[in-house]
Amino acid sequence: MSFDSVNIITFVTLTVSLVYFARTGYLYIRKKKTNENLDGNSVCQDDHYKRILDSTHFVETERQMNKGEHFDDETVYLNRANNIRLNTDFFDWVNCR
Numbered sequence: 001m002s003f004d005s006v007n008i009i010t011f012v013t014l015t016v017s018l019v020y021f022a023r024t025g026y027l028y029i030r031k032k033k034t035n036e037n038l039d040g041n042s043v044c045q046d047d048h049y050k051r052i053l054d055s056t057h058f059v060e061t062e063r064q065m066n067k068g069e070h071f072d073d074e075t076v077y078l079n080r081a082n083n084i085r086l087n088t089d090f091f092d093w094v095n096c097r
Contacts, residue, residue: 059081059084059085
C-alpha cells in the first residue's frame with residue numbers, strides 16, 4: 001500500500017468514528033434531558049395517576065375474607081379501604097400531597 005492510500009483509509013476511518021461518537025453523545029444527552037424533564041413533571045400527571053388508581057381500584061372494591069365478623073353490607077369494607085387510601089404513605093405519594 002502506498003502512503004496516500006493509508007492516509008485516505010485513516011481519514012475515512014477517523015471520520016466515521018468521529019461521526020459515530022458525536023451521534024452517540026448527542027443521543028445520550030438528548031435522552032438524559034428528556035428523562036429529566038419527565039421526572040420533574042411525571043409525579044402529578046393525570047395519566048400516571050389514573051393508571052395507578054385503575055391498578056389499585058380492586059383494593060377499594062374487593063371484599064376480603066377475614067377471621068373476624070363479616071358484614072353483609074359493603075360499606076364497612078369500603079370505609080376501611082378508604083381509610084387505608086387516605087392514611088398510607090403510598091397513597092399520599094399517589095395523590096401528590
